[in-house]
Amino acid sequence: xKKIKIAIxxxxxxxxxxxxxxxxxxxxxxSELKVQKVDFSSAEKIQFNNELGAKGETAxxxxxxxxxxxxxxxxxxxxxxxxxxxxxxxxxxxxxxxFYGNEGDEISIYIxxxxxxxxxxxxxxxxxxxxxxxxSFPEDGGPDMTFLAFADDEVxxxxxxxxxxxxxxxxxxxxxxxxxxxxxxxxxxxxxxSYEIQTTGIICDYDNDGILNxxxxxxxxxxxxxxxxxxxxxxxxxIFVESGTTMMDQIDNLIAEINLQYDGENWDELHQDFxxxxxxITYYWRKDRLITRSERSAISSCGWSSQIxxxxxxx
Numbered sequence: 001x002k003k004i005k006i007a008i009x010x011x012x013x014x015x016x017x018x019x020x021x022x023x024x025x026x027x028x029x030x031s032e033l034k035v036q037k038v039d040f041s042s043a044e045k046i047q048f049n050n051e052l053g054a055k056g057e058t059a060x061x062x063x064x065x066x067x068x069x070x071x072x073x074x075x076x077x078x079x080x081x082x083x084x085x086x087x088x089x090x091x092x093x094x095x096x097x098x099f100y101g102n103e104g105d106e107i108s109i110y111i112x113x114x115x116x117x118x119x120x121x122x123x124x125x126x127x128x129x130x131x132x133x134x135x136s137f138p139e140d141g142g143p144d145m146t147f148l149a150f151a152d153d154e155v156x157x158x159x160x161x162x163x164x165x166x167x168x169x170x171x172x173x174x175x176x177x178x179x180x181x182x183x184x185x186x187x188x189x190x191x192x193x194s195y196e197i198q199t200t201g202i203i204c205d206y207d208n209d210g211i212l213n214x215x216x217x218x219x220x221x222x223x224x225x226x227x228x229x230x231x232x233x234x235x236x237x238x239i240f241v242e243s244g245t246t247m248m249d250q251i252d253n254l255i256a257e258i259n260l261q262y263d264g265e266n267w268d269e270l271h272q273d274f275x276x277x278x279x280x281i282t283y284y285w286r287k288d289r290l291i292t293r294s295e296r297s298a299i300s301s302c303g304w305s306s307q308i309x310x311x312x313x314x315x
Contacts, residue, residue, distance in 0.1 A: 045153075045163070045185065045186065062132075062134075063132055063134060064091075064092035064131055064132045065131050066091075066092065066094075066096055066129070066130060066131055066132060068097060068179075069095050070098075071097070071098055071099060071100075071204060072097050072098070072099040072180065072204075073099070073202060073203065073204035073212070073214075074199050074201075074202050074204075075198075075199070076196055076197065076198050077097075077196065077197040078114070078196055079194070079195055079196070079197065080192060080193060080195075081093075081095065081118065081184060081193035081194075081195075084187065084190065084193070085184075085187050086184055086185070087183045088121075088137070088138070088183055088184070088185050088186075089136050089137055090183075091132040091135045091136070091137075091181065091183075092132050093183070094181040094182060095181070095182040096179060097179070097180045097197065098128055098177055098178065098180075099177070099178055099180070099199075099202045099204070100177050100178070100206050101172040101175070101177075101178055101202065102175045102208070103172060103173065103174045104171060105171070105172045105202075106170075106172075106201050107171075107172060107199065107200065107202050108167070108168070108199065108200045108201060109122070109124070109151070109166075109167070109180065109197070110155065110165070110167045110168075110197075110199075111151075111165060111166050111167075111182060111195055111196065111198070112158070112165045112198070113157055113165055113194070113195050114194040114195055115191060115192050115193060115194045115195075116159035116161065116188065116189075117162070117188045117189035117190065117192075117193065118162070118184050118186070118188055118193040118195070119152075119163040119164075119184060119186035119187075119188060120166060120182060120183070120184065120185070120195045121138070121150065121151060121153075121166050121182075121183055122138075122150075122151055122152075122166055122168075122180055122181060123138035123139070123147065123149070123150050123151075123180070123183075124148045124150075124151075124168060124170070124178065124179070124180055125141050125147055125148060125178065125179040125180075125181070126145065126146040126148055126173065126174065126176060126178055126179075127141070127144050127146060127176070127177065127178075128144065128145065128177050128179050129142060129144035129179070130144075138150050138183065145179055148170070148173070149168055149170060151166035151167060151168040152185050153165075153166065154166055154168075155167045161188070162186060162188035163185070163186055163188075180197070182195065182197070206219045207219060207220055207221040207223060209221055209223075209240070211243055211244040215244070217249075218244055218245055218246070218249040218253075221244065221245070221248075221249050222238070222246055222248035222249050222252055223238070223246065223248075224238050225237065225238060226238055227247055227248060227299065227302075228248070229251065229278075229303055229306050229308075230302070230305075230306035230307055230308055232302035232305060232306060233302075234298035234299050234301070234302050235298070236291060236295050236299065241284075241288070247290075254274065254277045254278060254281065255274070255308055255309075257277075258273060258274045258277070258308055259309045261273075261309070262309040262310055267309060267310075270308075271306075271308060271309065274303065274306070274308045274309070275300070275303045275304055278299065278303040279303075282299050282300065283296075
């Protein structure tokens with residue numbers, strides 16, 4: 001009986017030693033992984049994120065509605081990520097911003113972290129979207145946007161310890177609206193995940209009339225060279241009547257108001273309303289000596305011969 005007890009004790013001892021060896025190996029392996037986590041290059045980090053996201057992450061592959069957080073107009077914007085964890089392969093968790101740019105504009109976008117526990121990155125696209133539409137990674141623009149660039153780890157962060165901050169200096173390839181998607185390329189610990197967006201070269205003046213969009217009554221002014229009323233050109237230049245407002249802006253606005261009231265049976269009444277409204281507008285132009293008496297008559301003639309309401313406003 002004693003021999004049996006000794007044998008059992010020996011077996012238990014062997015099992016305990018084996019268990020300790022396995023536990024020691026596990027700790028060593030995890031320790032090595034932690035070293036690799038901060039040592040591999042940005043390219044390897046991106047590849048790791050892509051592989052991680054490809055392992056069954058189906059949530060980001062389902063079209064999810066998104067909302068833009070705001071418009072970039074130069075200066076600095078402060079923001080905070082709402083979600084924890086690495087969001088590299090989860091576009092539904094990114095922060096989206098837009099801005100308007102012209103072909104050839106030279107811009108700079110810098111996104112420094114303002115908390116030490118995150119590694120920010122961002123992607124630049126031409127176009128906008130209202131959902132993720134199957135996109136999984138920053139390089140996927142989807143059907144609504146064209147991927148242009150990805151920025152990550154270009155500038156050492158002020159905290160020092162979790163990668164670096166993204167910076168992009170680029171020349172815009174075409175005129176239109178652009179999207180910036182900010183994401184966490186790496187989660188460096190719990191807490192607040194805050195950052196700034198600092199931009200230069202981005203000016204929110206869609207029509208380049210010197211008035212910022214927020215102060216412009218017509219941010220997309222009709223900048224055509226001459227006045228045009230339903231294809232009738234009275235040979236009068238389309239000039240600014242006041243800050244941010246061209247002659248064609250006022251004419252287009254009047255046409256839009258008339259068209260909104262058309263029900264298919266009140267054409268004659270609305271056509272008269274249009275010509276009266278046009279006469280009122282040109283009265284003030286003549287009063288301010290922006291046009292001559294004969295030019296006002298020419299504009300009135302175009303108004304009477306037009307097929308307004310229901311005329312396709314030129315842009």
